[in-house]
Amino acid sequence: QHAKANPELAALYEIAVKKKKTEYTSIYHAAMRDALTAPELLPSRNPDFKGNPGDILALFTKDIIPLANLRFSFQTADGQELEAGMATPEKYAGEFSYACRTQLDDLENLLIVVTAIDMPGRIYPEDFPFPQQTFRMADFR
Numbered sequence: 001q002h003a004k005a006n007p008e009l010a011a012l013y014e015i016a017v018k019k020k021k022t023e024y025t026s027i028y029h030a031a032m033r034d035a036l037t038a039p040e041l042l043p044s045r046n047p048d049f050k051g052n053p054g055d056i057l058a059l060f061t062k063d064i065i066p067l068a069n070l071r072f073s074f075q076t077a078d079g080q081e082l083e084a085g086m087a088t089p090e091k092y093a094g095e096f097s098y099a100c101r102t103q104l105d106d107l108e109n110l111l112i113v114v115t116a117i118d119m120p121g122r123i124y125p126e127d128f129p130f131p132q133q134t135f136r137m138a139d140f141r
Helices: 007-019 027-036
Strands: 040-043 056-062 067-075 081-086 095-099 111-118 133-136
Touching: 007 027, 040 133, 056 067, 056 111, 067 095
Parallel strands: none
Antiparallel strands: 040 056, 056 095, 067 081, 067 111, 111 133
């Protein structure tokens, strides 16, 4: 009901209904599926990322409607955060990039923890009990 009452969300869910007529019969059904389904985060190939300031790390996302944003956190193997920040949405819906601000060393043991924020404002993984979306540099090669 919240999605139907919000014109911006309703328009996004209406697009989802038109694209997948066999899966969603209404805005309500698309919003319910979105609420019950976690987004997919898919590392794109970033062979030039060396952990230097200005290096770009990109990620593709898949959800019922496009995600609002992603938060990247670069951590050591023992969970110490080295750098964190919000990604930049790219011109294609579902694509995000993050520009490194500090020098990141020991890339092979670096953990990249990604938090997805969807349009209705839910934050993954904090709001739902499923595993952290954690990647290693090998996932981006």
